[in-house]
Amino acid sequence: PDPMTLNQVYTMRGIVHTDDGGDPAVVLQAWSDALDQATRAGADAVRALGLANLADYHLRQCHPARALELAEQALPLARATRSLTAEGAARSNIGLAKIALGKVAEGRAEARAAITLDEQQGALAYAADGWLDLGRFLERAGDLPGAVAAFREHRRARDRLLRDETRKLLLEAQERQDAEQRARDIELLNRDNALKAEQVHQQSLALTLWSALGGCIVVSLGLLYQAFRRVRRANEALAHSNASLKRQSETDP
Template sequence: MTPWIRAALFALALAAGGQARAQATPTLDARVAEQEYLGRGHPTEAAAQLDRLRAETAEFSSQRLELLTVQGLILAQASQPEGAERAAAQLEAWGRSRSSPEASAAALLVRARALARSGHLQRAETLMREAMALLPLDRPARDRFRYVFAQGYIADQSGKLEEAVRLNHEALTLADRTGDPWRRAEARNALAYAYFGAQQIERAHALGLEAIAIAQTARDDVSLAHAYNTAGIVLDNLGDRQGERRSFELAIEHARRGGAKLDESLYLANLADFYLKEGDYKTALAHAERALPLAREVKELNGETVALMNIGLAHISMQHFELGKRRVQEAIAIDERRGSLTGVSDSYKELGTYLEKAGDLPGALTALHRHRALAAGILQRDQQKAIFAMQEQYDADRRARELVLLNREGEISAEQLHRRDLQQRLWWLLALVFVLSFATVGLLYRRVRRTNLLLSSTNDQLKVQSERDPLT
């Protein structure tokens, strides 16, 4: 083999090796997308990995925007509000300093998701409206999906069923456009839950089966956990008790496989509730006691409250009244500390019901009296909140109208300035035309005068010549 052939083959090998390495190394965008996928089950680890990837993104670049948005949403959905707020604050500062509507919208999105996760739905809804108003229409489907999906979740949690169905339909369309299997499965699961809330049970069941099929094909444990949990809720409504139990068991199994401890704790609570309704109090207690340490580990107050409540109700049902009441009071104390009067009221109502069934009538009467007193206060508070909400909506509409008027005034002023500028230009043009016309007339006058002088001189010469006799 000649030297030049060996050199050529070596160069080809190097090129092939370089291409293979380039193909083996995912792009930065792909690595951010991977952490978004993994962050549903391992939020803390995914957020830390995104911190490390941040050094590879340029300041104020589209990649940095994507990274911060994904990181903030992961932490918001994982009930880590401090981390979510750090990402939102960076996005907000970016939006202000660079006049970037995309960054400002992303900051509002992260904050709205965190607020919704903690139960502050009215404020979350307001922030989402502001975010959608800022979001440019030309954003890619993956980005718009995050906004519409969050908006649908907030509408669903707020009980706005028609809006939730509409938004989740839009999210499903966007998810299909991205082609990401996990988004397609999650969008169908969310829409199934919205249809369940709207009492369209058969449609909810069909969509849930679609979500399970997509997640199974993709071998996505977290999406399977979510879909099986929703399936269990739907099957409960259809009266399929065995299907409900099996769905909750599969939800727990897949949540555990996917590392989604927060989801696992909630699904264990659902299964404990199932066994409470079935009258199998020992099994209910076992599942609730498994859920409690998980909920505390991930700092999920809702899960901790439900687990404590289920433990207490199981003990009460087995005639362990004092132990059961203590656990229920621990759950109520959590709701009291975070200002959830509705949660406290519902807990007293459930406590009264179970005490009555177990035979503790004085305890049941006391609990139900507290429930009624709280319910009356909540009704009055909700009426006041409704008035405040109407006032806030009125103020928001007024600000929007004022902004429209200001924009119109600005447009009118701009049009007036434009007309004035045109008038000035027209006057200058007329003046220029006048000057040019005057100059042209002057030139023509000089030319005619010169021609007349030449003609007069010629006539004089002809006259002299005509007076002379050429023969003399």
């Protein structure tokens, strides 16, 4: 397989094992292999995202220094390739790593900038997760007011997502209902048109039959009239013949 296909395979493996809480060594190998394939392919945007994913792994494993190093490698690549997704991930990891390393104010600002970038792209789910991560790291760093504020933003973002998702589901349900109603209306209209067409056909057929019957009657009357005339002429001829015979018999001795 080509490097990009292998990159996708290893990336999916890393995501699956991360979500399932799999063996950290397996997760690390998957992310590393994905990054290697992106490098082989010369795909800097994909490489930037791979570095950001690897940084996120080290951040979750409590290796903030290594996470910061990888994220700072990812950021210029992401900006050079205009990959906003990779840039957001890199800046978020930079911010969280700095908070874990004690640079709370600097890290908080960087993490918020990453969240803003997600919001500007309409990636509200990523933004909500960003607020949650920020709150957790600030809480660990001892910045309780900052953590509370981040958790509130997370809840607000999740509520907005829920409202948007509910609205979307309602709109989809309404669209399905409208589509079904239109389909029913079209079916009824087609049935009505078919019934009317059948009625017109029956009327046309009846008219044709009556016309044919009328023609037959006219022809029959004509034939009867001709027959009547022939009979009358025959009767007249017979009467004339009888009269002639009678006169002839009267004159004969």
